[in-house]
Amino acid sequence: MSEDLSYILNHLGEDRESGFNAVVPPIVQSGNFTYPTVEAMRAAVQNEMDKPLYTRGFNPTVAMLRSKIAALEHAEDALVFGSGSAAIAAAVLSFVKAGDHIVCVQKPYSWTKKLLVELLERFNVSHTFVDGTDAENYRRAIRPNTTFFITESPNSLTFELQDLTAVATIAKEHGIITLCDNSYSSPLFQNPIDLGIDLVAHSATKYLNGHSDVVAGVLAGSHKHIRQVMTKEFMTLGAVPSPHDAWLLMRGLRTLELRVHRSADSAATVAHFLEGHPRIKRVHWPGLASHPQHQLAQRQMRRVAGLLTIELNAPDEAAVERFCNGLDRFLMAVSWGGYESLQWPVCALKGPAGYFTELPFTMVRLYIGLEDPAALISDLDQALALM
Numbered sequence: 001m002s003e004d005l006s007y008i009l010n011h012l013g014e015d016r017e018s019g020f021n022a023v024v025p026p027i028v029q030s031g032n033f034t035y036p037t038v039e040a041m042r043a044a045v046q047n048e049m050d051k052p053l054y055t056r057g058f059n060p061t062v063a064m065l066r067s068k069i070a071a072l073e074h075a076e077d078a079l080v081f082g083s084g085s086a087a088i089a090a091a092v093l094s095f096v097k098a099g100d101h102i103v104c105v106q107k108p109y110s111w112t113k114k115l116l117v118e119l120l121e122r123f124n125v126s127h128t129f130v131d132g133t134d135a136e137n138y139r140r141a142i143r144p145n146t147t148f149f150i151t152e153s154p155n156s157l158t159f160e161l162q163d164l165t166a167v168a169t170i171a172k173e174h175g176i177i178t179l180c181d182n183s184y185s186s187p188l189f190q191n192p193i194d195l196g197i198d199l200v201a202h203s204a205t206k207y208l209n210g211h212s213d214v215v216a217g218v219l220a221g222s223h224k225h226i227r228q229v230m231t232k233e234f235m236t237l238g239a240v241p242s243p244h245d246a247w248l249l250m251r252g253l254r255t256l257e258l259r260v261h262r263s264a265d266s267a268a269t270v271a272h273f274l275e276g277h278p279r280i281k282r283v284h285w286p287g288l289a290s291h292p293q294h295q296l297a298q299r300q301m302r303r304v305a306g307l308l309t310i311e312l313n314a315p316d317e318a319a320v321e322r323f324c325n326g327l328d329r330f331l332m333a334v335s336w337g338g339y340e341s342l343q344w345p346v347c348a349l350k351g352p353a354g355y356f357t358e359l360p361f362t363m364v365r366l367y368i369g370l371e372d373p374a375a376l377i378s379d380l381d382q383a384l385a386l387m
């Protein structure tokens with residue numbers, strides 16, 4: 001059977017015969033697996049990443065999800081982790097050694113930045129952050145010891161894109177491995193492997209699960225690369241998901257196509273409303289013709305997803321707070337990608353922890369969920385009037 005999207009989301013990998021032919025796969029909530037003979041156990045020990053021996057290495061429920069993620073990202077194989085940060089950290093750690101240098105897009109996800117600045121520096125792995133809106137900046141930053149490029153296109157706060165084909169071409173010329181954090185787009189709106197990128201990571205906490213009830217991550221790539229990560233960093237660091245979380249993720253995937261299109265459609269409606277509003281200074285969303293990288297977005301992404309950032313025409317932080325506190329339909333919370341619309345005021349995260357000190361206090365990130373967009377717009381309108 002061909003692996004069209006609906007087949008991947010609803011059937012691929014589900015192996016119903018080994019689960020009593022239940023329509024919904026049972027959750028194999030077991031940490032451990034038993035063998036009838038020494039010979040059978042010996043065979044499993046030889047291949048504990050592909051056979052049920054111990055759930056850190058292989059679990060049948062997690063394995064179903066792995067095959068779906070690989071197919072969605074047009075990859076040969078995939079791994080599922082206990083968080084997106086774990087997936088990114090395991091991938092980077094697997095491909096660098098002491099003395100190496102990494103080039104990373106500036107303003108990546110905050111814990112990706114911490115991985116480079118606070119963890120890898122201790123092990124003599126250096127890095128350079130570059131403005132990724134010009135792919136040539138990756139080339140300019142290459143040193144003789146550069147082994148890894150990190151991209152995140154677009155990032156999830158200011159939405160700068162990188163030309164992934166151009167970055168991947170530069171990397172290949174120099175034998176450098178590339179990773180793209182593709183959380184923003186989900187595999188439905190962008191497939192970095194088709195553009196030449198080696199490894200694709202997601203915070204599966206976001207669109208892939210889509211119900212705000214699981215923290216998880218995925219990594220997709222070639223058999224060779226995924227096997228390398230699995231046999232070393234994945235097994236050693238042990239940041240594996242529970243079978244129950246993998247099962248919830250599969251349930252979330254059933255509606256992935258419906259959810260991402262609804263979120264993107266509503267985001268377009270909201271972004272156009274906000275762009276024309278006198279109390280809005282700027283809307284950061286690559287789907288708008290006014291976005292400086294709109295053409296690259298059209299070329300590289302199938303669609304632009306449902307996360308955007310606004311800059312308010314607010315005289316002071318008190319006005320920003322009046323707007324945020326006045327929103328009824330946008331829950332104030334971090335993360336995104338679930339069913340519910342969210343707001344994330346940059347001014348709430350500044351402070352001693354040192355987050356986003358370089359960004360204006362007038363910025364508020366909005367995630368557009370599955371609610372009626374007309375209700376979201378009228379809520380935004382009344383809250384803007386409170387400023």
Ligand SMILES: Cc1ncc(COP(=O)(O)O)c(C=O)c1O
Pocket residue numbers: 083084085086109155156181183184202203204205215216217335
């Ligand atoms: C773009 C992006 N990448 C990675 C992560 C990390 O994922 P997780 O929170 O699942 O560890 C996040 C989470 O917010 C994110 O937004």
